[in-house]
Amino acid sequence: MDHKYAVGKHSKTAFQNATDNSKYVELVHSGEDYFLRLEKLIAKAEKEIHLQTYIFENDDTGNRIASCLKKAAQRKVKVYVLLDAYGSAALPDSFAQDLVQHGILLRFFSPLFSLNNFYIGRRMHHKIVVADKKIALIGGINIADKYHGTTASAPWLDYAVQLNCPAAKNLQILCSDYFFKKGSSKKIPPVLHSAGSALVGILQNDWLRRKTEVCDAYTNAFIHAEKEIVIVGSYFLPGSIIAKALKKACKRGIKTTVILAGVSDVPLVRRATEHLYSSFLDGHMRIFEWNKSVVHGKAAVVDNKWSTIGSFNLNSLSCYGSIEMNVEVHSGEFAENLRADFEIVISQCSEITKGSLRQRAGIFNKLGNWISYQMVRTAMLFLTFLPHLRLLQNFRL
Numbered sequence: 120m121d122h123k124y125a126v127g128k129h130s131k132t133a134f135q136n137a138t139d140n141s142k143y144v145e146l147v148h149s150g151e152d153y154f155l156r157l158e159k160l161i162a163k164a165e166k167e168i169h170l171q172t173y174i175f176e177n178d179d180t181g182n183r184i185a186s187c188l189k190k191a192a193q194r195k196v197k198v199y200v201l202l203d204a205y206g207s208a209a210l211p212d213s214f215a216q217d218l219v220q221h222g223i224l225l226r227f228f229s230p231l232f233s234l235n236n237f238y239i240g241r242r243m244h245h246k247i248v249v250a251d252k253k254i255a256l257i258g259g260i261n262i263a264d265k266y267h268g269t270t271a272s273a274p275w276l277d278y279a280v281q282l283n284c285p286a287a288k289n290l291q292i293l294c295s296d297y298f299f300k301k302g303s304s305k306k307i308p309p310v311l312h313s314a315g316s317a318l319v320g321i322l323q324n325d326w327l328r329r330k331t332e333v334c335d336a337y338t339n340a341f342i343h344a345e346k347e348i349v350i351v352g353s354y355f356l357p358g359s360i361i362a363k364a365l366k367k368a369c370k371r372g373i374k375t376t377v378i379l380a381g382v383s384d385v386p387l388v389r390r391a392t393e394h395l396y397s398s399f400l401d402g403h404m405r406i407f408e409w410n411k412s413v414v415h416g417k418a419a420v421v422d423n424k425w426s427t428i429g430s431f432n433l434n435s436l437s438c439y440g441s442i443e444m445n446v447e448v449h450s451g452e453f454a455e456n457l458r459a460d461f462e463i464v465i466s467q468c469s470e471i472t473k474g475s476l477r478q479r480a481g482i483f484n485k486l487g488n489w490i491s492y493q494m495v496r497t498a499m500l501f502l503t504f505l506p507h508l509r510l511l512q513n514f515r516l
Contacts, residue, residue: 120131143284143314144453146428147256149266149277149415154180156281156297157248157256158354161187164250167197169294172246173206173430174261176213181267182260184408185218192222200225201300203243206261212328225297241327244437245430245444246279249294255287256280257321258428259353262509275415276464278428279455280446284314289321293444317450324431333431333445334438338364340421345425347374349461351416354388356395356434356495359381369402383409384415390491400473407468417445420461423454435499500510 147153161168161184175181194199202210204227218225228243247262249255257280260266268274276295282290289310309332311318311361324333341348341364348368355377357365367383369375377399383389418428429445431437450453469475 120351132320136367142228144317144319144448144450145257145280145281145283146273146453146456147240147260147279147281148460149260149279150268150274151278152282153256153258153260154183154267157184158187160248160254160256161191162251163254164196165188166193167291169199169291169298170248171201171243171294171297172261173203173226173242173244175200175202175207175208175210176261176263177211178264180267181210181214181262185214188223189221193387197513199294201228201243201294201298202226203228205229205242206244209310224298226414228297233273236442242442243297244442247258247290247294247444249287251290252288252291253283255282255290257290259415259430261460265413266304268412273412274464275413276409276411276428277415278351280428280448282314282319282446284312284416285462286312286314286321286446288317289492293321295471295484297442311449313446314450317448317453319449320447321449322427322431322445323431324437324445326439331431333427333440334361336427336445336447337419337431337433340419340425340427344368344371344373344421347376348419348421349376349458350416350419351435351464352415352433353380353383353413353415354385354432354434354436356499357391358438359437361433362465365404369404376407376461376465378403378407378409378414378416379415379463381410381469382413384413387491388495391495394492396471396476397473398469400476402501406471407465408471409464409468410469411467416490418457420454420458423458424451424456426457428457439498447500449469475497502507 147156168188170188188198188200207227215225229241246260247255247257256279258278259277265275266277276449289312309320309353310320311320322336323330324330338361341361365375380389417431418451419427420426426448427445429443431443433443437443
């Protein structure tokens with residue numbers, strides 16, 4: 120059974136059994152699930168749309184969403200699109216000009232060289248769409264065919280959350296702040312919003328603006344875990360703070376499971392992660408590799424009470440370099456739904472044990488993993504140091 124079908128079947132059952140929380144906070148999967156919701160959100164917008172994403176590609180999916188945005192602009196909806204200049208560098212000028220000509224306000228975040236700062240590591244990495252301060256999609260899903268899937272390939276494994284609660288208003292304020300370069304989001308404290316019986320918070324991570332809310336939330340959740348931690352982690356190379364919290368949780372006997380990439384769009388990072396497998400297993404962590412498509416999800420459940428989904432990878436680049444945004448959900452119902460989804464994914468994964476690791480751990484494989492780890496750690500150090508070199512005193516995006 121492929122992942123797309125299995126998750127879809129689970130989601131339908133969960134929806135039928137859900138309580139009123141499903142009206143306010145809904146788990147969303149990569150693939151048609153996400154993009155149908157996105158089209159509906161754009162089509163129903165009446166006043167204002169903010170779309171902010173790392174990657175927007177000129178492919179079938181990108182053109183499909185661009186068409187929806189242009190129709191919204193023709194209805195006199197104010198449409199603001201903020202794309203990362205590096206992540207969306209392949210987007211043709213003609214594509215961008217067409218959006219602008221249709222009345223869409225488009226801006227690219229942080230070219231590699233800017234007037235006041237030299238940015239390489241600091242990227243606008245979050246993936247958010249919000250309409251009319253009422254409904255939002257937030258997660259790790261970019262606008263591209265690989266997140267939607269094609270007839271030839273399954274969508275990358277990823278998640279988002281649809282919010283229909285006061286948190287959407289908070290999210291739109293943050294999006295407006297980044298688009299118009301107001302710089303006021305650093306003054307906005309994290310707030311938990313009511314969403315039925317759930318509590319929902321929007322977490323920012325932007326080290327340059329002294330925002331470390333996502334990193335702190337992960338760390339605190341791991342420190343206070345009582346029974347279980349389950350993580351879906353793309354580009355999984357936790358820094359010292361989060362790694363320490365995870366190791367302590369394992370030592371306390373907390374059942375810790377990670378779902379990692381067997382197939383990756385960045386093989387060097389996947390091999391760097393594999394270099395750590397032995398230490399993970401020695402710490403009694405269970406490791407599962409997903410091989411049906413690329414793992415791009417960034418999500419976790421702790422004790423079936425607390426969940427988070429967003430753009431934040433458990434590595435130093437997300438902690439100290441990029442601008443990230445996650446949603447945290449304090450809800451047993453939502454956590455159980457997400458945990459059940461993880462279990463379906465795990466059932467289709469390959470478990471990595473000490474025995475299976477020995478079978479693949481030849482001397483050249485070990486050496487390659489070690490070299491990959493050293494290269495990736497050095498690159499992350501370089502990329503997270505440069506954003507904080509201020510060439511002039513004035514700060515701007």
